Amino acid sequence: MTPAHSLYEALYVSTLAPDQPASVVAEIAGHARVKNASLGITGLLVFDGMRFCQQLEGTQKQVLKLTERIRNDPRHTGVEVLHHGLLAERRFRGFSLAFTSVDDTEVLVRLEQLDGEAAMAAFEVLRAELHR
Numbered sequence: 001m002t003p004a005h006s007l008y009e010a011l012y013v014s015t016l017a018p019d020q021p022a023s024v025v026a027e028i029a030g031h032a033r034v035k036n037a038s039l040g041i042t043g044l045l046v047f048d049g050m051r052f053c054q055q056l057e058g059t060q061k062q063v064l065k066l067t068e069r070i071r072n073d074p075r076h077t078g079v080e081v082l083h084h085g086l087l088a089e090r091r092f093r094g095f096s097l098a099f100t101s102v103d104d105t106e107v108l109v110r111l112e113q114l115d116g117e118a119a120m121a122a123f124e125v126l127r128a129e130l131h132r
């Protein structure tokens, strides 16, 4: 497989733009679900009312392209990619965009402090809690 077609993932955190209502997340998720399915992208979007955390997985080419597009979206600010790299197998097979909201705003504040493998490990804990 060429690198462009390898399975890849990215994880970022960002903050809702000050001029945006929290309800915009429904619009974003509705559109993203359809779009991601057509791109072979799966992943999870977490929202705590103010901060976003999103993991995207798919081919390297699609993940990097989509991450750049999302980074330039004025509906959020301060996009910080905590980790991106090759992935052995999908974490969210079957979900073009799983979505969850968390009530405890400390969760994403803590995640934002981490990067690389530590960020992915914290994300995995968050993911496991969501399935309970």
Ligand SMILES: Cc1cc2nc3c(=O)[nH]c(=O)nc-3n(C[C@H](O)[C@H](O)[C@H](O)COP(=O)(O)O)c2cc1C
Pocket: 014, 028, 031, 032, 033, 035, 036, 045, 052, 054, 066, 069, 070, 071, 072, 073, 075, 076, 097
């Ligand atoms: C927090 C956040 C998450 C987003 N996630 C996705 C996504 O998973 N997939 C997607 O296509 N667009 C996502 N978007 C929207 C993109 O930034 C962009 O508006 C969209 O891809 C453009 O789609 P279009 O080319 O059909 O207009 C997200 C935007 C924000 C603010």
